Amino acid sequence: xxxxxxxxxxxxxxxxTKTKIFCSCSTAFGKSPNANTCxxxxxxxxVLPVLNKxxxxxxxxxxxxxxxxxxxxxxxxxxxxxxxxxxxGYQISQFAMPIAExxxxxxxxxxxxxxxxxxxxxxxxxxxxxxHDPLRGKSMVDLNRTGVxxxxxxxxxxxxxxxxxxxxxxxLHAILKYIDVCDGNMxxxxxxxxANVSLRPVGQEKFGTRTELKNLxxxxxxxxxxxxxxxxxxxxxxxxxxxxxxxxxxDPTKNRSASMRGKEExxxxxxxxxxxxxxxxxxxxxxxxxRAGMPELPEExxxxxxxAYNLSEYDAAVLTxxxxxxxxxxxxxxxxxxxxxxxxxxxxxLMGMLNAKxxxxxxxxxxxxxxxxxxxxxxxxxxxxxxxxxxxxxxxETGQDPESIVKEKGLEQVSDQGELEGMVDEIIQExxxxxxxxxxxxxxxxxxxxxxxxxxTRGKADPKVVTPMLKSKL
Amino acid sequence: MNLHTLTIAQAQDLLxxxxxxxxxxxxxxxxxxxxxxxxxxxxxxxxxxxxxxxAEQADQMIAKGKSQAFTxxxxxxxxxxxTKGVRxxxxxxxxxxxxxxxxxxxVEKFKAQDAVxxxxxxxxxxxxxxxxxxxxxxxxxxxWDTDHVxxxxxxxxxxxxxxxxxxxxxxxxxxxxxxxxxxxxGVVGLKPTYGRVSRFGVVAYASSLDQVGPITxxxxxxxxxxxxxxxxxxxxxxxxxxxxxxxxxxxxMFKEKGLSGMTLGIPREFxxxxxxxxxxxxxxxxxxxxxxxxxxxxxxxxLPHSNYAVAAYYIIAPCEASANLARFDGVRYGYRDMDSxxxxxxxxxxxxxxxxxxxxxxxxxxxxxxxxxYYDAYYGRASQVRALIMDDFKRAFDACDIIxxxxxxxxxxxxxxxxxxxxxxxxxxxxxxxxxxxGIPGISVPAGISSTGLPMGLQMMSRHFDEMSLIRAGYGFxxxxxxxxxxxx
Numbered sequence: 001x002x003x004x005x006x007x008x009x010x011x012x013x014x015x016x017t018k019t020k021i022f023c024s025c026s027t028a029f030g031k032s033p034n035a036n037t038c039x040x041x042x043x044x045x046x047v048l049p050v051l052n053k054x055x056x057x058x059x060x061x062x063x064x065x066x067x068x069x070x071x072x073x074x075x076x077x078x079x080x081x082x083x084x085x086x087x088x089g090y091q092i093s094q095f096a097m098p099i100a101e102x103x104x105x106x107x108x109x110x111x112x113x114x115x116x117x118x119x120x121x122x123x124x125x126x127x128x129x130x131x132h133d134p135l136r137g138k139s140m141v142d143l144n145r146t147g148v149x150x151x152x153x154x155x156x157x158x159x160x161x162x163x164x165x166x167x168x169x170x171x172l173h174a175i176l177k178y179i180d181v182c183d184g185n186m187x188x189x190x191x192x193x194x195a196n197v198s199l200r201p202v203g204q205e206k207f208g209t210r211t212e213l214k215n216l217x218x219x220x221x222x223x224x225x226x227x228x229x230x231x232x233x234x235x236x237x238x239x240x241x242x243x244x245x246x247x248x249x250x251d252p253t254k255n256r257s258a259s260m261r262g263k264e265e266x267x268x269x270x271x272x273x274x275x276x277x278x279x280x281x282x283x284x285x286x287x288x289x290x291r292a293g294m295p296e297l298p299e300e301x302x303x304x305x306x307x308a309y310n311l312s313e314y315d316a317a318v319l320t321x322x323x324x325x326x327x328x329x330x331x332x333x334x335x336x337x338x339x340x341x342x343x344x345x346x347x348x349x350l351m352g353m354l355n356a357k358x359x360x361x362x363x364x365x366x367x368x369x370x371x372x373x374x375x376x377x378x379x380x381x382x383x384x385x386x387x388x389x390x391x392x393x394x395x396x397e398t399g400q401d402p403e404s405i406v407k408e409k410g411l412e413q414v415s416d417q418g419e420l421e422g423m424v425d426e427i428i429q430e431x432x433x434x435x436x437x438x439x440x441x442x443x444x445x446x447x448x449x450x451x452x453x454x455x456x457t458r459g460k461a462d463p464k465v466v467t468p469m470l471k472s473k474l
Numbered sequence: 475m476n477l478h479t480l481t482i483a484q485a486q487d488l489l490x491x492x493x494x495x496x497x498x499x500x501x502x503x504x505x506x507x508x509x510x511x512x513x514x515x516x517x518x519x520x521x522x523x524x525x526x527x528x529a530e531q532a533d534q535m536i537a538k539g540k541s542q543a544f545t546x547x548x549x550x551x552x553x554x555x556x557t558k559g560v561r562x563x564x565x566x567x568x569x570x571x572x573x574x575x576x577x578x579x580x581v582e583k584f585k586a587q588d589a590v591x592x593x594x595x596x597x598x599x600x601x602x603x604x605x606x607x608x609x610x611x612x613x614x615x616x617x618w619d620t621d622h623v624x625x626x627x628x629x630x631x632x633x634x635x636x637x638x639x640x641x642x643x644x645x646x647x648x649x650x651x652x653x654x655x656x657x658x659x660g661v662v663g664l665k666p667t668y669g670r671v672s673r674f675g676v677v678a679y680a681s682s683l684d685q686v687g688p689i690t691x692x693x694x695x696x697x698x699x700x701x702x703x704x705x706x707x708x709x710x711x712x713x714x715x716x717x718x719x720x721x722x723x724x725x726x727m728f729k730e731k732g733l734s735g736m737t738l739g740i741p742r743e744f745x746x747x748x749x750x751x752x753x754x755x756x757x758x759x760x761x762x763x764x765x766x767x768x769x770x771x772x773x774x775x776x777l778p779h780s781n782y783a784v785a786a787y788y789i790i791a792p793c794e795a796s797a798n799l800a801r802f803d804g805v806r807y808g809y810r811d812m813d814s815x816x817x818x819x820x821x822x823x824x825x826x827x828x829x830x831x832x833x834x835x836x837x838x839x840x841x842x843x844x845x846x847x848y849y850d851a852y853y854g855r856a857s858q859v860r861a862l863i864m865d866d867f868k869r870a871f872d873a874c875d876i877i878x879x880x881x882x883x884x885x886x887x888x889x890x891x892x893x894x895x896x897x898x899x900x901x902x903x904x905x906x907x908x909x910x911x912x913g914i915p916g917i918s919v920p921a922g923i924s925s926t927g928l929p930m931g932l933q934m935m936s937r938h939f940d941e942m943s944l945i946r947a948g949y950g951f952x953x954x955x956x957x958x959x960x961x962x963x
Contacts, residue, residue, distance in 0.1 A: 039574075044806075045556065045569065045678075046562075046676050047674065048710050080844070082803060084817065089797065089801050270841065272849070276712065277711050
């Protein structure tokens with residue numbers, strides 16, 4: 001029997017507010033344990049939450065950017081469970097009435113386009129974290145993260161493959177970064193993903209039993225964990241077994257998941273409206289304000305790149321997938337004429353370097369300004385493509401500017417007619433057999449002569465000058 | 475002069491004229507606490523040194539001409555209000571040694587005027603109870619008859635005012651916890667409109683019902699204290715932005731035009747309730763006549779859903795409490811059981827040993843009522859009933875300005891009488907609960923004394939944010955009724 005996977009994703013994104021969602025403590029990452037705490041976020045007796053308006057604005061922004069309806073009235077609820085990193089014994093979240101609903105994202109995966117529904121976006125506070133000290137047999141509580149604002153973005157179960165899940169997640173990640181509400185750092189946990197996966201016989205409408213996958217801290221792991229889970233469930237079903245509803249934890253080092261807790265251990269969160277907070281009313285003016293401040297989204301930017309820069313659909317998609325990359329591209333091409341050449345250099349040489357170093361564009365050792373200067377030298381024929389690669393490598397290594405590398409290494413192109421003519425004459429004299437063969441019709445030998453010129457100039461000859469010269473002399 | 479007999483208004487006047495000092499006044503109260511509180515047990519914490527220091531500071535401010543309404547006035551606080559640097563126990567073992575790093579907004583307001591905070595008053599643990607017998611530490615006795623309870627949960631505050639251990643006291647009222655002990659102790663208790671007084675720093679029992687208010691010797695003092703305590707607080711999202719009038723104007727209004735033009739409603743549902751003491755009925759009948767004598771129109775009105783108030787309250791309040799009290803888990807502060815081997819055991823033992831039986835009972839009721847599969851039948855249904863009760867009041871206030879009822883179905887009962895029977899105890903809140911469910915203000919004014927020598931109070935309720943009418947009518951009634959002298963001792 002053939003099975004169809006059904007996948008839904010739940011994404012927790014930390015909002016980039018300066019202060020926490022219900023108190024005025026800083027949200028800065030990496031402070032010493034419990035430095036960013038106060039009576040409110042440590043759950044002291046008698047204290048009360050006051051909602052951070054900026055967090056609401058960011059949530060509205062995320063809702064609009066993912067085509068959601070913003071609810072004019074939403075509500076905060078208490079999600080009750082006990083854990084030492086949850087000081088109040090409940091998390092303030094939105095359960096029955098979230099701030100945004102009924103959105104979608106259009107993705108491209110497996111060679112086709114697909115619209116993925118977004119069920120809801122709701123706001124909530126983050127929990128703290130435990131630090132276990134096995135040597136002393138103690139666990140310590142750090143409440144710095146407690147009360148940092150989150151939005152949870154829940155997709156419809158519209159995804160069918162791991163690559164669709166990856167594409168959806170990358171798109172969502174790009175959008176949140178574009179609109180500047182989340183820094184998107186998956187390692188620090190500012191962008192976290194859980195996946196719900198189930199299988200059903202092809203053609204069946206009813207969903208199968210699902211499992212929830214946790215600890216998916218990179219795009220790759222999300223895809224790997226989903227693939228693994230599809231295979232695991234397929235195996236279970238094909239062997240005549242039943243999938244058990246459970247939460248599974250992905251182990252990225254072992255490339256497999258293991259059961260964390262079953263259905264019977266699932267929490268009963270006893271949600272009810274938080275009486276300490278009044279209903280959140282969002283009026284049209286607030287929504288209009290957010291809409292007016294909305295930056296260009298990835299899709300819009302891609303279309304603009306296609307029309308304004310005459311880029312292919314593919315190139316525009318690659319360059320706009322990440323906001324920092326798109327900005328790098330636009331800064332690079334500002335003084336340049338040959339945009340296609342700049343796009344190619346970014347997509348091959350620059351991105352190749354980033355991949356090799358496993359770093360983000362924001363961490364690139366070469367700035368857009370310097371990179372633009374390098375391409376400027378290429379565009380004005382002061383260096384050729386080979387030399388440009390050498391200069392780029394030197395720039396990464398030393399951080400020098402391209403101009404001084406060219407001077408220092410003598411990489412400037414030889415374009416002088418007289419100088420080159422003398423060389424071409426010499427080469428023709430030195431290689432009579434090849435000249436004869438060329439003249440007899442072996443035109444492929446042209447590259448041999450070009451190679452000889454490059455050899456004499458140590459790669460610096462300007463092919464635009466040499467080519468016609470060689471042709472006429474031969 | 476017996477300084478301890480002064481009302482807030484009288485003391486204020488004499489302090490301003492510099493005829494008395496705050497230190498003398500404070501000392502007079504401290505002397506009485508020293509002498510009689512081992513009998514009454516109104517206070518959990520009294521720090522005479524700190525109180526006298528605050529009194530000295532107040533006297534200096536008065537000398538400098540920087541006196542405000544409450545400068546130098548000794549006030550008691552229910553031990554549910556957080557006081558920076560002074561332990562705040564909620565009469566619970568779990569917070570026995572808890573010292574807050576912050577003041578409740580209400581406490582800040584008293585401090586800003588250099589009031590003297592004379593002590594932290596006993597209460598039912600976490601404000602859950604109607605007799606102050608649920609205090610984890612000791613029972614407070616009624617100053618009128620020490621075999622009887624003072625009511626609750628603000629029993630320590632009411633007893634302290636009645637015993638003249640302070641000029642006035644702050645209480646909290648979730649289902650009658652200011653009005654009922656005030657009634658049982660022969661003093662005035664005012665529960666303001668929900669949102670009128672900030673709840674910041676008040677340890678929460680049931681957040682949608684809790685409200686802070688004054689317990690005083692008379693209505694004038696209650697108006698003065700509400701003036702100080704009320705007002706919008708940005709630290710409390712449920713605090714109302716409504717303007718704060720000068721509530722003593724209600725007294726001026728009475729002096730100017732009496733109660734003419736006011737319509738008072740008596741809910742017919744309350745008249746035929748079972749279990750009302752005949753003496754309470756007699757008191758109510760004579761209170762009605764007294765008010766009629768003041769020229770009000772009295773109407774019978776209907777609160778059709780009032781029969782369901784107790785049931786709804788004892789679902790909603792425990793539900794909220796079950797979440798509010800979750801934070802007392804032994805992890806960060808308060809009592810922790812140290813003999814546990816793992817986290818779950820630590821949670822269980824901490825809560826089982828730290829909370830008293832009534833608190834545990836309400837946490838369990840609340841947890842159950844919110845559980846998946848029961849939510850709709852309990853919390854959901856109770857919330858619907860609450861909405862109906864609100865509508866009842868809205869309609870009732872189309873026909874009248876004030877709703878009249880007794881505060882409690884009986885005078886103060888004997889210590890131990892109802893401890894074994896929580897349901898009967900819950901029913902003693904029957905007249906006061908709906909006020910909290912509806913969020914409207916209510917006042918308890920002494921109305922008479924039973925044949926056994928125990929005081930009984932009259933309750934008046936008014937529209938949201940119309941405490942002014944309660945002050946006006948309450949003051950009028952207080953002037954017209956036979957003066958009730960507090961017990962001598």
